[in-house]
Amino acid sequence: VIESIFENRFRYIDELVKMGARIKVEGRTASIKGVDKLNATEVKATDLRAGAAMVVACLAAEGVSTVNDIYHIDRGYEFIENKFMNLGAKIRRVEDEESLIKDILT
Numbered sequence: 227v228i229e230s231i232f233e234n235r236f237r238y239i240d241e242l243v244k245m246g247a248r249i250k251v252e253g254r255t256a257s258i259k260g261v262d263k264l265n266a267t268e269v270k271a272t273d274l275r276a277g278a279a280m281v282v283a284c285l286a287a288e289g290v291s292t293v294n295d296i297y298h299i300d301r302g303y304e305f306i307e308n309k310f311m312n313l314g315a316k317i318r319r320v321e322d323e324e325s326l327i328k329d330i331l332t
Contacts (some may be wrong), residue, residue: 238276241269266291271298
């Protein structure tokens, strides 16, 4: 992936790496190698698009994940959790309304 518009667009990659993603950044290029699974963890939304990517990654991960700083997500995707719940995702906004949690409970 080559980022040619926003210099700091790859700030969220460290969050994906915490989940087990294999991504190497050199300048404006990110090289991605597929992995068998992503691991649940606590991550943060660094901006609007990165936040949406974190939610999708957490939904794909095994276990319970938390996305913090979701005010970034809310700027462009109001109540994103409802959209994913309508698709069958186990996701909820926690009481402080600053985090989303992917539940594995039925």
